[in-house]
Amino acid sequence: xxxxxxxxxxxxxxxxxxxxxxxxxxxxxxxxxxxxxxxxxxxxxxxxxxxxxxxxxxxxxxxxxxxxxxxxxxxxxxxxxxxxxxxxxxxxxxxxxxxxxxxxxxxxxxxxxxxxxxxxxxxxxxxxxxxxxxxxxxxxxxxxxxxxxxxxxx
Amino acid sequence: xxxxxxxxxxxxxxxxxxxxxxxxxxxxxxxxxxxxxxxxxxxxxxxxxxxxxxxxxxxxxxxxxxxxxxxxxxxxxxxxxxxxxxxxxxxxxxxxxxxxxxxxxxxxxxxxxxxxxxxxxxxxxxxxxxxxxxxxxxxxxxxxxxxxxxxxxx
DNA sequence: TCTCATGTAACTTTACATGGTACATGATGA
DNA sequence: TCATCATGTACCATGTAAAGTTACATGAGA
Numbered sequence: 001x002x003x004x005x006x007x008x009x010x011x012x013x014x015x016x017x018x019x020x021x022x023x024x025x026x027x028x029x030x031x032x033x034x035x036x037x038x039x040x041x042x043x044x045x046x047x048x049x050x051x052x053x054x055x056x057x058x059x060x061x062x063x064x065x066x067x068x069x070x071x072x073x074x075x076x077x078x079x080x081x082x083x084x085x086x087x088x089x090x091x092x093x094x095x096x097x098x099x100x101x102x103x104x105x106x107x108x109x110x111x112x113x114x115x116x117x118x119x120x121x122x123x124x125x126x127x128x129x130x131x132x133x134x135x136x137x138x139x140x141x142x143x144x145x146x147x148x149x150x151x152x153x154x
Numbered sequence: 155x156x157x158x159x160x161x162x163x164x165x166x167x168x169x170x171x172x173x174x175x176x177x178x179x180x181x182x183x184x185x186x187x188x189x190x191x192x193x194x195x196x197x198x199x200x201x202x203x204x205x206x207x208x209x210x211x212x213x214x215x216x217x218x219x220x221x222x223x224x225x226x227x228x229x230x231x232x233x234x235x236x237x238x239x240x241x242x243x244x245x246x247x248x249x250x251x252x253x254x255x256x257x258x259x260x261x262x263x264x265x266x267x268x269x270x271x272x273x274x275x276x277x278x279x280x281x282x283x284x285x286x287x288x289x290x291x292x293x294x295x296x297x298x299x300x301x302x303x304x305x306x307x308x
Numbered sequence: 309t310c311t312c313a314t315g316t317a318a319c320t321t322t323a324c325a326t327g328g329t330a331c332a333t334g335a336t337g338a
Numbered sequence: 339t340c341a342t343c344a345t346g347t348a349c350c351a352t353g354t355a356a357a358g359t360t361a362c363a364t365g366a367g368a
Contacts, residue, residue: 002324002325002326002353002354002355003239003241003242003243003244004242004243004244004325005243005244005245005246007243007262008243008244008245008246008247008255008258008259008262009246011258011262012246012252012254012255012258015254015257015258016254019254023344025343025344025345026344026345027344032252033246035326035327036326036327036328037344037345038327038328038329038346038347039326039327039328041345041346041347042326042346042347045346045347055344055345055346056335056344056345057333057334057335057336057343057344057345057346058334058335058336058337058342058343058344058345059335059336059337059342059343059344060335060336060343060344061334061335061336061343061344061345062344062345063345074261074262074265084242084243085157085242085243086241086242086243086269087157087240087241087242087273088157088158088238088239088240088241088242089157089158089159089161089162089238089239089240090157090158090159090162091159091162092159092162092163092166092187093162098166098186099289099292099293100166100169100170100173100289101162101166102289102292103169103285103286103288103289103292104162104165104166104169104285105162106288107228107280107284107285107288108161108162108165108228111228111273111276111277111280112273114272114273114276115240115269115270115272115273115276116269118268118269118272119241119265119266119268119269122264122265122268122269123265126261126265130261131257131258131261132257134257134260134261135253135254135256135257138253138256138257139253156322156323156324156355156356156357158356160356177313179312179313179314180313180314181313189357189358190357190358190359191313191314192315192316192357192358192359192360193356193357193358193359195314195315195316196315196316196357199315199316209313209314209315210313210314210366211312211313211314211315211364211365211366211367212311212312212313212314212365212366212367212368213311213312213313213366213367213368214312214313214366214367214368215312215313215314215365215366215367216313216314217314
């Protein structure tokens, strides 16, 4: 099963966006995510629709953060991405007629639900601003040139 | 992302196996899982190699449980299946040079690890015997004909 | 020795996320 | 006004992993 890394990728570019005021184009963001500008637009569309980011066309256009990073949690971003699957496993059959399978589903289902709830709770406890501060600490330790274009250049 | 339901499927047929002493053929198990006999053998191969089940060739052959169900946990089965992915999400890059992405990875990674650990802990707390008892309670409530062949017939 | 059943390699099919192309829309600036 | 830049999005191509399938070897009864 291929694992979904959109949340990770989106967080990465959101943090870069949070650290500068000028809009960043899909093309620049695509370089940072090592992907295609269209994939960036497609992924960011959900964040735009839920008001987390803003996009502007034309000269000087691109993407900017539309809300205070201290008021954006990982859970907000998870929702904006369309609630992607959290777990790679699931029950085989949601409404089995077989009582044996019902017993299996109940046990597995409650374990799955607990793990998923834990992860989403963690997501709601972390803000973009906290991640940015975490970056600041790393930067203070081993400062260097971390301009988006420079660090992600090939 | 397609979700893995092998654990669910395997538990289902293990419970059926635990409730009768004669060996069950791959073909009979495949009917219960609505799949193919070869898929069953492939999936069960890991359980056989770790000693959870036994297989016998020839007339009267098939699959039987090789250990006391009270001593088989869901975690044992998870291991026998080759530790399939638990989470559908992951970090985009395991060892990024970008400090921004490192900050993201740390936050997401610890949340992922907690959720995965919780699920595996739950797995190790549940035995096949407990699931079988759960079935017994359901059966007592609305008893019917639960022979493997009957209940899964089309 | 015939039949039944597993063991397994190899191939095909299916599902789906991602990658990529094309073009419409709209904003900016000369 | 017109050329340019950037997003919006429909549509198609591609890569990949799980599941399904076929084929045949192996071994165990009857």
